Amino acid sequence: MHYDCIKICNFKVILTFMSITKNAIIRYHTLDKCFSNPGRRYGINDLLEECNKALRDLDPDAEGIKKRQLYDDIRFMQSEQGWSVELKKEKSGRQVFYSYEDSNFSIKNQSINEMEANYLKSAISVLNRFKGLPQFKWIEELIPKINQSFGLSNNEEQVLGFDSNEYLKGIEFLSELFNALIYNTVLNIKYQSFNNPNPLNIILHPYYLRQYNNRWFLFGKNPNYENITNLALDRIIDIVHVNMPFIPNLEVDFDDYFSDIVGVTVPLNEETLKIELLAKQEIAPYIQTKPLHESQTPLRECGEGYKFSIKVIPNKELESLILSYGKGLKVTGPENFKLRIKQSLLDSLDNYD
Numbered sequence: 001m002h003y004d005c006i007k008i009c010n011f012k013v014i015l016t017f018m019s020i021t022k023n024a025i026i027r028y029h030t031l032d033k034c035f036s037n038p039g040r041r042y043g044i045n046d047l048l049e050e051c052n053k054a055l056r057d058l059d060p061d062a063e064g065i066k067k068r069q070l071y072d073d074i075r076f077m078q079s080e081q082g083w084s085v086e087l088k089k090e091k092s093g094r095q096v097f098y099s100y101e102d103s104n105f106s107i108k109n110q111s112i113n114e115m116e117a118n119y120l121k122s123a124i125s126v127l128n129r130f131k132g133l134p135q136f137k138w139i140e141e142l143i144p145k146i147n148q149s150f151g152l153s154n155n156e157e158q159v160l161g162f163d164s165n166e167y168l169k170g171i172e173f174l175s176e177l178f179n180a181l182i183y184n185t186v187l188n189i190k191y192q193s194f195n196n197p198n199p200l201n202i203i204l205h206p207y208y209l210r211q212y213n214n215r216w217f218l219f220g221k222n223p224n225y226e227n228i229t230n231l232a233l234d235r236i237i238d239i240v241h242v243n244m245p246f247i248p249n250l251e252v253d254f255d256d257y258f259s260d261i262v263g264v265t266v267p268l269n270e271e272t273l274k275i276e277l278l279a280k281q282e283i284a285p286y287i288q289t290k291p292l293h294e295s296q297t298p299l300r301e302c303g304e305g306y307k308f309s310i311k312v313i314p315n316k317e318l319e320s321l322i323l324s325y326g327k328g329l330k331v332t333g334p335e336n337f338k339l340r341i342k343q344s345l346l347d348s349l350d351n352y353d
Contacts, residue, residue, distance in 0.1 A: 022058075026054050026058065027054070027069075028076075028107065030050050031051065031073060031077065032107045032108065034098070035098060035099050035100045036100055036103065036105065042099070047070060047098065051064075051070060052065060059183060060243070074098070085105065085107070087099070088100065169233075170216060170233030170235070173233055173236055173239060174209070174233065177206060177209060177218055177233075180206050181206050181207070181209065185246070186205055186244050187242060188201055188240040188241075189202045190239075192237055199237055202229070203223060204220040204221065204229060205222075205223075205246055205247045205248075206219075207221065207252065210254075212264045213317075215232060216233040216234075217231065217233065217264045218231045218232075218233060228252060230264060261315055262293055262312060262315065263318070263321075266313065267315050270313045273311070273334060273337060274309055274311050274334075275310050276309045276333040276334075277292075278304060278306070278329070279306045279325075280305045280327070281306075283329060284299055287329070292322075293311075314340070
């Protein structure tokens with residue numbers, strides 16, 4: 001079967017799986033929020049309304065659930081297979097109001113339960129079908145990370161370490177943004193730019209999420225601008241779903257969009273440059289095994305070290321990457337970019353006067 005056919009078929013399987021499990025998870029977390037809310041009492045009709053509202057917020061066409069499903073959800077949350085929650089049931093007249101016995105309890109603070117482990121195992125079995133396909137090389141790293149992080153393997157000893165920043169802001173929006181991408185949901189994003197003291201409200205038709213240097217970035221269409229808008233997740237304050245027609249992405253192939261740059265910033269009206277570099281002996285193996293860019297040419301030995309080149313559109317991320325190698329990496333051409341790097345070094349030296 002052709003790779004694209006395999007990709008589409010497997011992606012449909014993932015979407016079906018996600019649709020089933022996602023709705024259940026949304027309901028559990030909605031109930032969790034209600035049970036732990038000290039400012040309001042929730043009867044069974046209130047809980048049903050909140051769950052269905054949460055489902056419709058994500059998918060306006062969602063049918064919702066009935067009371068029987070709601071009672072099943074509550075029983076599951078109370079079970080050992082769920083989170084063993086302890087509920088207080090207060091009767092007032094003919095109504096029963098539900099809340100946690102411990103007002104500080106939340107399923108968000110509990111370790112992974114049997115249901116979640118089974119969901120993850122099912123997801124991994126689907127992801128395994130992608131292994132070996134050129135489009136999905138990232139799965140080779142993702143699966144062992146999931147297995148170890150959630151203790152899904154037989155060996156409980158920690159044998160892998162991953163670079164991550166547990167204090168990184170904006171990660172809490174990642175799941176919501178992913179769903180917005182899948183379901184073509186228009187967003188009103190409250191955004192705090194580094195260059196503006198006041199937050200902005202940005203209408204965005206989301207198209208793509210990308211990670212670079214341990215940060216996540218959202219790309220999409222802002223109707224006020226012709227070009228693609230790029231927002232860093234760590235600058236997002238709040239997200240509200242907007243009920244308006246979605247503008248589909250008919251122009252940008254994101255694989256191509258990022259092919260000529262390092263990082264995530266695509267400068268306007270800039271052309272690709274052939275940038276020539278010289279790597280000193282001590283860092284040449286690192287450059288060889290971890291290329292600066294996919295266009296990097298093979299290293300050629302010379303008297304001072306190893307010459308090579310890349311063909312990219314210069315941006316701030318490229319400058320930072322080159323400067324990170326210090327004296328071990330030198331730009332030899334073109335002259336205007338060489339002077340740009342030199343000026344950055346001179347500006348840095350001014351900090352030590």
